[in-house]
Amino acid sequence: MKEKSKGGKIPNKVWLLISFLTAMILWYLLSLNPKTARSFPNIVVTFGAVKTMIGRGVFWKDIQSSLISVSAGFVLGFILSLPTAILMAWYRPVRNIIEPWIQFVRNIPPLAYVPLIVISAGVGRKPQIIVITIATFLIMTITIYQGVINIDETLIKAARVLGATDKDIFLKVIAPATLPFIMTAVRLGASVALTTLIAAESTGAVAGLGMRIRSLNNSFESEPMLLYIIIIGIIGITVEKVIKLLERKLTGWQEKREI
Amino acid sequence: MAGEERNIKVKIDNVKKIYNSRNGEMIALNGVSLDIYENEFICVVGPSGCGKSTLLNIIAGLLEPSSGKVYCDGKEVVGTGTERGVVFQQYALFPWMTVKKNVMFGLNLQGIKGAEAEEKAMKYIKMVQLEDFLDHYPKELSGGMKQRVAIARAYAVNPSVLLMDEPFGALDAQTRTQLQSELLETWEKERKTCFFITHDVDEAIILAQKVIIMSARPGRIKEIVDINIPYPRTQETKMAPEFLELKNHIWSQVYQEYLEVRK
Numbered sequence: 001m002k003e004k005s006k007g008g009k010i011p012n013k014v015w016l017l018i019s020f021l022t023a024m025i026l027w028y029l030l031s032l033n034p035k036t037a038r039s040f041p042n043i044v045v046t047f048g049a050v051k052t053m054i055g056r057g058v059f060w061k062d063i064q065s066s067l068i069s070v071s072a073g074f075v076l077g078f079i080l081s082l083p084t085a086i087l088m089a090w091y092r093p094v095r096n097i098i099e100p101w102i103q104f105v106r107n108i109p110p111l112a113y114v115p116l117i118v119i120s121a122g123v124g125r126k127p128q129i130i131v132i133t134i135a136t137f138l139i140m141t142i143t144i145y146q147g148v149i150n151i152d153e154t155l156i157k158a159a160r161v162l163g164a165t166d167k168d169i170f171l172k173v174i175a176p177a178t179l180p181f182i183m184t185a186v187r188l189g190a191s192v193a194l195t196t197l198i199a200a201e202s203t204g205a206v207a208g209l210g211m212r213i214r215s216l217n218n219s220f221e222s223e224p225m226l227l228y229i230i231i232i233g234i235i236g237i238t239v240e241k242v243i244k245l246l247e248r249k250l251t252g253w254q255e256k257r258e259i
Numbered sequence: 260m261a262g263e264e265r266n267i268k269v270k271i272d273n274v275k276k277i278y279n280s281r282n283g284e285m286i287a288l289n290g291v292s293l294d295i296y297e298n299e300f301i302c303v304v305g306p307s308g309c310g311k312s313t314l315l316n317i318i319a320g321l322l323e324p325s326s327g328k329v330y331c332d333g334k335e336v337v338g339t340g341t342e343r344g345v346v347f348q349q350y351a352l353f354p355w356m357t358v359k360k361n362v363m364f365g366l367n368l369q370g371i372k373g374a375e376a377e378e379k380a381m382k383y384i385k386m387v388q389l390e391d392f393l394d395h396y397p398k399e400l401s402g403g404m405k406q407r408v409a410i411a412r413a414y415a416v417n418p419s420v421l422l423m424d425e426p427f428g429a430l431d432a433q434t435r436t437q438l439q440s441e442l443l444e445t446w447e448k449e450r451k452t453c454f455f456i457t458h459d460v461d462e463a464i465i466l467a468q469k470v471i472i473m474s475a476r477p478g479r480i481k482e483i484v485d486i487n488i489p490y491p492r493t494q495e496t497k498m499a500p501e502f503l504e505l506k507n508h509i510w511s512q513v514y515q516e517y518l519e520v521r522k
Binding site: 152154155157158160161162163173251253254 | 319320321339340341343344345347349351352353354355356364365368369396397398409412413416
């Protein structure tokens with residue numbers, strides 16, 4: 001469905017360019033204003049920091065470390081959330097016991113419970129992965145669970161009257177019907193994994209984008225700080241685009257697509 | 260049809276259904292008994308909440324009666340069975356499958372695969388005139404086309420009884436009349452036993468040999484009206500005096516029940 005608006009004749013790509021240029025101009029203005037200039041060094045200086053960080057030998061290490069933690073935490077979160085969500089949807093007792101706690105923990109900022117995790121898990125890679133696993137597990141479980149319980153019951157009935165067994169119904173009806181929600185969960189999970197990065201890497205990490213931002217904060221080096229923030233943003237939007245592409249391929253049969 | 264020997268296809272024997280809800284027990288059906296003969300076309304009319312869908316679901320084996328029994332071909336109905344096909348009001352097509360795959364679904368479950376399944380599916384897709392839409396997904400079809408696919412899907416597994424739960428209820432008037440004609444044509448050819456629920460009295464009379472009028476909660480059979488209008492019936496049949504007379508009678512009976520519900 002195309003939205004009708006005054007700018008209807010301008011193609012989307014041009015709009016994207018206009019949006020990009022607007023942000024660049026805003027950034028430039030912020031870098032001129034003495035009050036904001038320290039937080040927003042101009043674009044050339046900011047991207048010049050790539051060199052500085054490579055020179056210090058941390059740039060690639062930071063990106064690599066963060067990607068490892070984020071991917072590992074996300075994958076673990078997904079592996080745990082899928083069966084949990086299905087069990088919650090299937091068995092009322094499981095749902096009644098687990099759901100309130102998922103809702104409860106979901107509203108606590110991960111940064112708050114990081115120290116407790118460090119006390120038990122120590123420092124290094126392990127607590128980082130644990131924090132991201134918890135955060136992604138919570139959001140993905142809720143999303144997939146909502147999907148499974150909202151499956152149109154007449155589809156299950158229709159399959160049953162055509163001779164489907166419980167196994168057929170699970171594999172041939174529930175699984176494909178849940179796929180769109182799984183894809184949404186994957187997208188939300190990936191986003192949460194990245195937004196949890198700073199908290200995850202405040203566990204005494206030795207490298208990482210989040211850890212580096214915090215350490216640069218101590219020396220007030222705003223150029224590389226802003227650079228690292230932008231890099232997190234770029235990773236986020238790239239991952240989202242890839243997942244959306246996958247979504248369109250796998251679940252294009254849907255009547256309407258939301259969120 | 261007079262003089263023809265007819266077997267009882269489905270026997271509904273004193274079926275009662277009680278739902279337990281927060282507000283206590285709700286009797287949806289009370290003492291419903293009915294014999295449905297082979298090849299018969301039966302329409303059920305009644306006000307909303309008279310339990311007509313509940314009755315259909317019990318025959319389909321999707322619901323269990325609280326007491327009483329249903330027999331199909333003399334065997335007690337326990338759970339669903341492919342000899343009893345169902346067409347739902349909301350189409351219930353699998354949105355991730357194309358038209359062809361939807362129609363083949365039941366065949367595949369029966370172990371019919373490949374070319375044989377495709378051939379059988381094609382027969383029924385042609386019957387509902389959708390051979391140009393084989394690879395379309397349900398979201399690309401109109402309501403009428405979706406219901407045609409659902410009918411083809413039900414026919415493909417070759418049931419001996421077709422249970423239809425207000426199948427044309429969500430369609431516009433024109434599509435509805437068209438699908439009625441198509442259904443009649445198919446029924447006259449295939450002579451499957453049809454149990455068809457509707458709230459549209461015209462639809463019931465044009466289709467059925469017998470119209471069952473159900474009473475308001477708790478649902479009981481109020482009256483069985485024989486429709487002795489010869490087939491083939493067309494849209495002109497709706498102008499015939501006997502049609503109008505039947506319509507008057509059935510409509511007033513249903514209306515009475517409707518008033519009961521409102522009380």
